[in-house]
Amino acid sequence: MMKDYELFASQGGPIIIAQIENEYGNVKGSYGQAGNEYVKWCADLALSYNVSIPWIMCQENDAPQPIV
Numbered sequence: 001m002m003k004d005y006e007l008f009a010s011q012g013g014p015i016i017i018a019q020i021e022n023e024y025g026n027v028k029g030s031y032g033q034a035g036n037e038y039v040k041w042c043a044d045l046a047l048s049y050n051v052s053i054p055w056i057m058c059q060e061n062d063a064p065q066p067i068v
Helices: 033-048
Strands: none
């Protein structure tokens, strides 16, 4: 919806960064490989939106590139 309203900085709007998953890194280890696969899925989904702004994951030391 934000893309439709051209709110991302790449479209001239005020949103300069977006966050994926809030602090999942705290519990990811308890899910084993499924936790890693979920993080990759989240990153792939976010990048598929093609909004041309940086994406971040909080408390995720091994976020897939180019996620910060």
